[in-house]
Amino acid sequence: MKNSNLLRSATFLAIILIASSFTPIPFIGEESLESVFKRIKNEVESNSQAYDNLGNACKTLGHRLTGSLNGKKAEEYAYNLFKKYGFRDTKYQGFQVEAWARDTVTLQIGPPKSDNIKDVKVVSLAMTPVEANINGSIIDAGNGLDEDFEKIKNDVTGKIVLMNIGLLDAKPGQKNLHRSEKTALAIKNGAIGVIFANTVKGEVLLTGTASVTGNLISIPAVCVSLESGMEIRNWLQSQPKLLAMIEMHNVSKPIKARNVVATLKGENSKLKHEKIVIGGHLDSWDLAQGAIDNGLGSFSVIDIARTFKALGLKSKRTIEFVAFMGEEEGLLGSKAYIERAKKTGELEDVVYMINLDMTNNVYGFNAGGRNELLQLFKDLGDKVKAIDPEFGNQITNAAGLHSDNQSFLLEGIPAGTPNGKLEKGVLDCYHANCDGFSLVNKKEMENTVKYTAMLLYGVANTANFPAKKLDFYSTKDFFIKQNLRRELELGNEWRWGND
Incomplete structure (x- = not known):
C-alpha cells in the first residue's frame, strides 16, 4: 500500500514537472500569467507611447543613418526614453564601423x-x-x-x-x-x-x-x-x-556608433543569470524617415520596456532591451553585441532573442525553427487569446536571416520574431523614398507592443526554457534543415566548410 502511494506520488510529480517545462506555474503569492496579460492589455491600450514617440522622432530627427549626426541624435533619443521610463541600468554599447x-x-x-x-x-x-x-x-x-x-x-x-x-x-x-x-x-x-x-x-x-x-x-x-x-x-x-x-x-570613413541597452535584472536566484534579449534596429536609410524600417520595431521595443516599468513587472530571467545601430549596413550593431558578449563571457547567458524588424500588427508567435518552442508558444498564445480574442494566435516555426536575429542564430542561440503583417502599399516603401510616418497605423503598432510584451513576459518567466543553445555542428544542421545554407554561403557567413 505504501509503495502504491509512493508510485502515485511519483507519477503526479512527474506530470507536474513535465507541465512546468512549458508553462510557468506560479509560486505561492505569485501573479498568474492571465492576470499579468490582462494588465499588459489594459496598460498598452490606455497608455502606449510607441506611436507618439516614433512620430516625434520622425519629425525632429528625420532619418537615422548610422554614423550621421541624425544617427547620433537617435541613439541619444532612445537612451533618454529608457532613462525616462525608469531604467537606471541604461548604457551605450559603442563600436567602431566603416x-x-x-x-x-x-x-x-x-x-x-x-x-x-x-x-x-x-x-x-x-x-x-x-x-x-x-x-x-x-x-x-x-x-x-x-x-x-x-x-x-x-x-x-x-x-x-x-x-x-x-x-x-x-x-x-x-x-x-x-x-x-x-x-x-x-x-x-x-x-x-x-x-x-x-x-x-x-x-x-x-x-x-x-x-x-x-x-x-x-x-x-x-x-x-x-x-x-x-x-x-x-x-x-x-x-x-x-x-x-x-x-x-x-x-566612407571609420566612425563610432552605439547600441543602446536597458537592463531589467532577473529576480529568481536560479534563473537570473539567464538572459532574454529583445531588440530592434534603430538605424535607417537616409532616403526618408525610416518609420517602417525600422521605427516600428525599435520604438515598439522601447514601449515594451516602458510597459514593464509602468506595471512594475518582475522577471525571473534578466531582460535586455536593445536598440541596435548599423543593421542596415551589415548587422554591425548585433555583431558588435555578440563579440562583446563573447569577450565578457556573457554570451553563454543568452537563452533567447526576440527581434522586431518591421514587425507590425502581431497576430501570432514564430518559434524560429526550433521545435522545442512550439508547445511553450502554443500555451502562451492560448492564454493571450483567452484574455484578448482579437489575437490571431497563429503559431509558426521558421527561421529567417538578414536582420539582427541572424547574429544570434549563428551562435546557436534560439531567435525569432513574432508574426506580423504590413499592407502591400506600406511594403512598397521598403528602403524607399516614401518610408514616412504617414504609413504607420497606431492601433497596429500598439498590437505589436501588447502581444510581444506578453510573449516576452511568458518566456522570461517560464520555469524551464525548453530550447537550448546549439553546439557548432548542431547549428550547421539547423541552417541546412531551414534551407538557409546557400544564403549564408553567399553572405560569407557559412562557417562549416564544404561538407
Whole structure:
C-alpha cells in the first residue's frame, strides 16, 4: 500500500514537472500569467507611447543613418526614453564601423557610338565604392538568382548586370535572394557593375546595402525604378549591345556608433543569470524617415520596456532591451553585441532573442525553427487569446536571416520574431523614398507592443526554457534543415566548410 502511494506520488510529480517545462506555474503569492496579460492589455491600450514617440522622432530627427549626426541624435533619443521610463541600468554599447554615406551618382544609357544617350534617375546602393566611373554593355540576369546566372555565366565578365531586386514572373514558391547576395553572384561571375530594377510601381527608388560582409564592395551597384527597368529592357531588345555608364562618388570613413541597452535584472536566484534579449534596429536609410524600417520595431521595443516599468513587472530571467545601430549596413550593431558578449563571457547567458524588424500588427508567435518552442508558444498564445480574442494566435516555426536575429542564430542561440503583417502599399516603401510616418497605423503598432510584451513576459518567466543553445555542428544542421545554407554561403557567413 505504501509503495502504491509512493508510485502515485511519483507519477503526479512527474506530470507536474513535465507541465512546468512549458508553462510557468506560479509560486505561492505569485501573479498568474492571465492576470499579468490582462494588465499588459489594459496598460498598452490606455497608455502606449510607441506611436507618439516614433512620430516625434520622425519629425525632429528625420532619418537615422548610422554614423550621421541624425544617427547620433537617435541613439541619444532612445537612451533618454529608457532613462525616462525608469531604467537606471541604461548604457551605450559603442563600436567602431566603416560608415558609408551617399554623395552623387549618375546613370546614362545608350547604344555604342551614338548621341542618343539618356539620363536615368537612379540611387546608389550602400557600401558601393567611394569612387567609380565605368561603362560597359548591359546583360540581363532576370531575377538575379543562381539559375539566371547559370544561363549567362559565360557572358557576364566585363559587363554591367541588370536584374530585378524582387521577383517578377517567378515560379510558384520560388525564394528570392537578398540584393547583397545577388550582387555577390554578379561579382563572382565577373561583372563590373550592377543595375537593380525595383519591382514596385510608381517610380519608386530603393536603397540598401549591396555588401554581404558590411565592407565596401568592389563594383558600383545602383537601383532604378520598375518603369526605368522596363524601358531599359525594351531598348535591349532592339539594341543588344546597349551600354550603361555609371559614375558615383560616396563617402566612407571609420566612425563610432552605439547600441543602446536597458537592463531589467532577473529576480529568481536560479534563473537570473539567464538572459532574454529583445531588440530592434534603430538605424535607417537616409532616403526618408525610416518609420517602417525600422521605427516600428525599435520604438515598439522601447514601449515594451516602458510597459514593464509602468506595471512594475518582475522577471525571473534578466531582460535586455536593445536598440541596435548599423543593421542596415551589415548587422554591425548585433555583431558588435555578440563579440562583446563573447569577450565578457556573457554570451553563454543568452537563452533567447526576440527581434522586431518591421514587425507590425502581431497576430501570432514564430518559434524560429526550433521545435522545442512550439508547445511553450502554443500555451502562451492560448492564454493571450483567452484574455484578448482579437489575437490571431497563429503559431509558426521558421527561421529567417538578414536582420539582427541572424547574429544570434549563428551562435546557436534560439531567435525569432513574432508574426506580423504590413499592407502591400506600406511594403512598397521598403528602403524607399516614401518610408514616412504617414504609413504607420497606431492601433497596429500598439498590437505589436501588447502581444510581444506578453510573449516576452511568458518566456522570461517560464520555469524551464525548453530550447537550448546549439553546439557548432548542431547549428550547421539547423541552417541546412531551414534551407538557409546557400544564403549564408553567399553572405560569407557559412562557417562549416564544404561538407
